[in-house]
Amino acid sequence: MSGHGIRIEGLKKRYGSGDTAVEALKRVDMQVAPGEVVGLIGPSGSGKSTLLKCLGAVIDPTAGRMTLGDETIYEDGWKVRDLRALRRDKIGFVFQAPYLIPFLDVTDNVALLPMLAGVANSEARQRALDLLTALDVQHRAKAMPSRLSGGEQQRVAIARGLVNRPPVILADEPTAPLDSERAMAVIRILNEMARKYETAIIVVTHDEKIIPTFKRIYHIRDGVTHEETGEGRAFA
Amino acid sequence: MISLAGRDILHAWGKFVFTGVGLGLLIGVTLVMAGVYRGMVDDGRALLDNSGADLWVVQQDTLGPYAESSSLNDDVYRTLLAMPGIAQAANVTYLTMQVRKEASDVRAMVVGIAPGPLGSTPGWPPYLVAGRQIARAHYEAVADIASGFRLGDSLRIRRNQYTVVGLTRRMVSSSGDPMVFIPLKDAQEAQFLKGNDAIWQSRRRTEANPAFNRPGVPGLLDAVIASQSANAFVNAVLVTLKPGQAPDAAAESIRRWKRLTVYTRAQMEGILVGKLIATSSKQISMFLVILAVVSAAIVAFIIYTLTMDKIREIAVLKLIGTRNRTIAGMIMQQAVALGVIGFVVGKITATFAAPMFPKYVLLMPLDTVLGFFAVLTICVLASLIAIRMALKVDPAEAIGG
Numbered sequence: 001m002s003g004h005g006i007r008i009e010g011l012k013k014r015y016g017s018g019d020t021a022v023e024a025l026k027r028v029d030m031q032v033a034p035g036e037v038v039g040l041i042g043p044s045g046s047g048k049s050t051l052l053k054c055l056g057a058v059i060d061p062t063a064g065r066m067t068l069g070d071e072t073i074y075e076d077g078w079k080v081r082d083l084r085a086l087r088r089d090k091i092g093f094v095f096q097a098p099y100l101i102p103f104l105d106v107t108d109n110v111a112l113l114p115m116l117a118g119v120a121n122s123e124a125r126q127r128a129l130d131l132l133t134a135l136d137v138q139h140r141a142k143a144m145p146s147r148l149s150g151g152e153q154q155r156v157a158i159a160r161g162l163v164n165r166p167p168v169i170l171a172d173e174p175t176a177p178l179d180s181e182r183a184m185a186v187i188r189i190l191n192e193m194a195r196k197y198e199t200a201i202i203v204v205t206h207d208e209k210i211i212p213t214f215k216r217i218y219h220i221r222d223g224v225t226h227e228e229t230g231e232g233r234a235f236a
Numbered sequence: 237m238i239s240l241a242g243r244d245i246l247h248a249w250g251k252f253v254f255t256g257v258g259l260g261l262l263i264g265v266t267l268v269m270a271g272v273y274r275g276m277v278d279d280g281r282a283l284l285d286n287s288g289a290d291l292w293v294v295q296q297d298t299l300g301p302y303a304e305s306s307s308l309n310d311d312v313y314r315t316l317l318a319m320p321g322i323a324q325a326a327n328v329t330y331l332t333m334q335v336r337k338e339a340s341d342v343r344a345m346v347v348g349i350a351p352g353p354l355g356s357t358p359g360w361p362p363y364l365v366a367g368r369q370i371a372r373a374h375y376e377a378v379a380d381i382a383s384g385f386r387l388g389d390s391l392r393i394r395r396n397q398y399t400v401v402g403l404t405r406r407m408v409s410s411s412g413d414p415m416v417f418i419p420l421k422d423a424q425e426a427q428f429l430k431g432n433d434a435i436w437q438s439r440r441r442t443e444a445n446p447a448f449n450r451p452g453v454p455g456l457l458d459a460v461i462a463s464q465s466a467n468a469f470v471n472a473v474l475v476t477l478k479p480g481q482a483p484d485a486a487a488e489s490i491r492r493w494k495r496l497t498v499y500t501r502a503q504m505e506g507i508l509v510g511k512l513i514a515t516s517s518k519q520i521s522m523f524l525v526i527l528a529v530v531s532a533a534i535v536a537f538i539i540y541t542l543t544m545d546k547i548r549e550i551a552v553l554k555l556i557g558t559r560n561r562t563i564a565g566m567i568m569q570q571a572v573a574l575g576v577i578g579f580v581v582g583k584i585t586a587t588f589a590a591p592m593f594p595k596y597v598l599l600m601p602l603d604t605v606l607g608f609f610a611v612l613t614i615c616v617l618a619s620l621i622a623i624r625m626a627l628k629v630d631p632a633e634a635i636g637g
């Protein structure tokens with residue numbers, strides 16, 4: 001992984017056209033270094049989900065530039081052919097609801113991603129198990145997702161987000177369903193993982209209790225980002 | 237890579253098994269329907285085989301004796317015997333009726349068979365499962381086991397009692413009624429037998445007619461009455477040919493010289509399958525079409541619902557980079573799995589149910605194979621609707637608003 005992490009410059013996104021067009025993102029500038037966890041905060045309708053969808057390559061931005069590591073993935077158009085592979089190999093997703101696959105056990109939920117990328121089953125499972133151990137849910141490795149507590153499910157989802165060693169993880173309200181103790185644990189894990197695997201992590205959140213844990217925060221309002229580096233934001 | 241379809245089926249196996257069993261019963265009915273048709277064709281063939289004839293000589297311009305009524309004088313066979321190339325010619329009568337069996341009655345086809353050397357007279361049952369062939373000229377019967385008669389039972393046809401001396405198997409009419417063989421003379425009498433009153437009335441009328449009752453001609457009245465009450469007709473003459481004779485040529489010469497209608501084995505089969513059971517076969521085809529449509533609708537509905545329940549998971553699978561092909565494959569494999577469960581259940585159901593049907597149900601391996609591929613095709617087609625929906629799922633939905 002190079003030293004760049006993720007860099008976003010002048011990203012714009014317009015939904016629709018003509019009279020009904022919505023400028024969801026007007027000017028987004030962001031940079032997250034490998035190993036860094038940043039917060040993305042903004043009121044409802046400010047464009048947070050839209051930004052995650054652009055970064056996650058599930059919708060097309062209108063203009064701007066996105067760089068992953070030293071590869072420009074978007075510059076007024078996608079620069080990579082296979083967005084599916086981009087999502088699979090370069091971007092990890094962690095959602096508000098963990099969205100685990102209900103018919104796969106915990107290990108296979110995590111191992112599915114490397115398997116999709118063509119990694120042999122046994123190796124994929126070993127990778128999954130290593131991560132589950134790092135996240136301290138290895139004792140639930142053979143359980144079905146429906147048997148897990150909310151916090152355990154979220155940790156499994158984080159493991160899934162990390163398993164292909166993506167340079168970027170996008171986390172959308174990852175602590176919303178959790179009590180403050182569990183929420184803090186998830187943030188601690190994200191920080192550990194970011195350091196350990198050199199991952200750039202963007203956490204979208206409304207959650208007052210975790211906001212102080214970010215060293216850097218981006219505010220987004222009406223589709224425009226502002227960086228804030230508050231004093232005393234050091235993660236304890 | 238793991239099998240997503242397989243894991244999902246294992247996870248929701250109850251749903252799959254229940255649906256599969258339901259579908260299976262439907263497939264079972266379909267297989268039995270096909271078997272009913274095959275059974276009808278086979279009954280027809282058995283009827284022709286068992287008659288032992290090479291040619292059927294019937295009343296001119298009729299499709300007799302099975303598809304239409306046919307009536308021939310009972311001395312025609314003698315002139316046929318005199319023709320070159322003909323080995324045997326034997327009269328036969330067919331009459332479908334209710335045969336009295338103690339308190340109840342059974343529907344049967346009563347066959348009147350001509351006396352003749354055992355084993356070479358066409359029309360006789362070719363083999364017995366119990367007892368012996370008819371040995372006396374009157375009041376003995378050989379019955380098919382499906383009629384429910386047993387050796388030594390006595391049965392009544394019109395006014396006469398018969399003793400069952402032999403039993404056959406798979407000797408049925410083209411509509412599946414079991415056969416009861418009786419001597420030809422008895423059968424001719426049964427076919428035209430009038431009630432006691434009617435005989436008495438007709439006798440009185442003849443006596444009263446001065447043209448017949450002439451004092452100067454003794455014996456005339458008796459001869460007239462005898463000719464009135466005797467039946468000199470049969471339904472067909474069954475003919476066997478000498479070895480090496482071409483059936484078509486022999487049939488043609490009988491047609492030309494005797495002015496009778498003659499059918500070969502192939503023509504007779506054409507009449508039975510093409511005309512006699514043609515309507516039934518269309519009826520059954522209609523049912524097969526309806527059952528296929530219903531099965532397809534069930535599979536489509538179930539697979540659609542199962543996929544609907546997984547929309548969120550499908551969005552996640554797409555977001556994390558699962559190929560459309562993998563997702564389509566997952567849905568199609570589930571549809572096929574449902575079809576396979578259904579087919580196995582259906583085949584077992586049909587196999588166990590077939591013998592319980594009153595008429596012969598013939599489950600042919602060919603139909604089983606065709607049915608299997610039809611089920612697979614239906615399942616694959618039915619899964620296309622669900623696949624279409626799954627492919628339209630937007631991975632952005634997994635991220636939400």
Ligand SMILES: Nc1ncnc2c1ncn2[C@@H]1O[C@H](COP(=O)(O)OP(=O)(O)OP(=O)(O)O)[C@@H](O)[C@H]1O
Pocket residue numbers: 015016022023024042043044045046047048049050051637
């Ligand atoms: N598919 C779409 N078509 C048109 N407009 C859209 C679409 N999705 C979002 N928008 C608009 O874009 C703007 C930004 O929406 P977005 O979902 O990114 O907000 P958000 O910050 O995620 O809000 P929330 O905190 O409520 O989830 C909103 O005005 C929204 O109405």
Ligand SMILES: [Mg+2]
Pocket residue numbers: 048049050636637
């Ligand atoms: Mg949102």
